[in-house]
Amino acid sequence: MFQRIFRNFIRFIPIMAGLCTLLAMQPVRPRFRVLALAENGGHHIAYSRTAKVWLDKLAADSGFAVDYIDNTDKIDSVFLAQYQLFIQLDYPPYAWKPAAVKAFEEYISEGKGGWIGFHHATLLGEFDGYGLWPWFYDFMGKIRFKDYIAGFASGDVHVEDAAHPVLKGVPAVFNVKTEEWYTYDRSPRPDVHVLASVDESSYKPASGKKMGDHPVIWTNTAYKARNVYIFMGHSPDLFENKAYLTLFRNAIFWAAAKP
Template identity: 30%
Template structure:
């Protein structure tokens, strides 16, 4: 009998030890929309799958808000709001997301993630700033990254996309990682300091947001992909750079 008990204990211990290797990091890509729906969503999902696979992550995509439960969110290292819009979570699901982040989870918001959950003040603090408006059409301007290693040459990038104005400048509350030059296009309302991407801590978790990602074509740009990858790694806690 004692040999059977010893064998069972050994099997339990080895199974526990082996579990992490068999349980890759996971990312949830959430694309539910309660308002405008971007045509670029399928492309965004494909690129996020590709970037996640490169990191060795398992990537799940969905639009079912019931995924936002404490038990299910505990499976994920990062949750991505990719071009979500409007009211996408009920109060119970909001509480689950907040608990997940404050206990150490990672959040990435892409473009209209800032056009989401306007009736939930905590979400504004998570995304960093809410969308106010955007100039008509797609416009090209100079974007400046705060760090090297993203743009092909130096820190400057000529980008064409839908360029958001925000309800407030998030700089006092976040670490800005990219700004755009309003002198290069028409319709900017934020002045000389116009953040377009940033990161910050939220509880024990990490949040990263980029205002880019409206155009499907931008996801094919290697600079944008490097930008997203840095955001994913930061949200996952794999890198202090964002």
């Protein structure tokens, strides 16, 4: 009897091996999906290209998927429904297609997914013949772009809310080596929750282009979507900055609600 059981077991091994092989061949379903929107040219292209390399590695290591687009032509409510996180990697809030505008506003207002915006996402005003996007103006804390440090400067960023998940493990003060610090017509502080600000007295070289109160990381809690704006996003050397990478990584998992 034992021999018969053993023979049957031996016969069953190839079947189990075949099933295991089939299972191994099945694509692994990602934990969540990310859409990253970035310009395909201009002087931020080096940042965006470096960001893609870093994002792809993080996605592979952490089990999520990233799709990239360089314009808003595909964006509508059906398209956005595929994604749990929208990263506006370096793309301004103008020249969006009407369907994309409507879908994005719903996505954020109704909390259909999370959002991380970088740098160019606060290029608010009248640019390239396009008017101000009123909804996005409110979303970003009612600010308009005023000026920037075209020659670049380093600066110290001071964390204001160390308890926020996006800033877990980020030093209380960290230096950003190369940035074209924007100024706005007002501080967004009255309309957003500020997470960090830049100390304008730390600029090297010194610059007269200052705001006084100068938030650079914030979230707008008036919207259902988990959202965070991170101003720093010009130079690829940011991906050599441990504090910045910790911030970026934290923002992804917090905004996507995937700890």
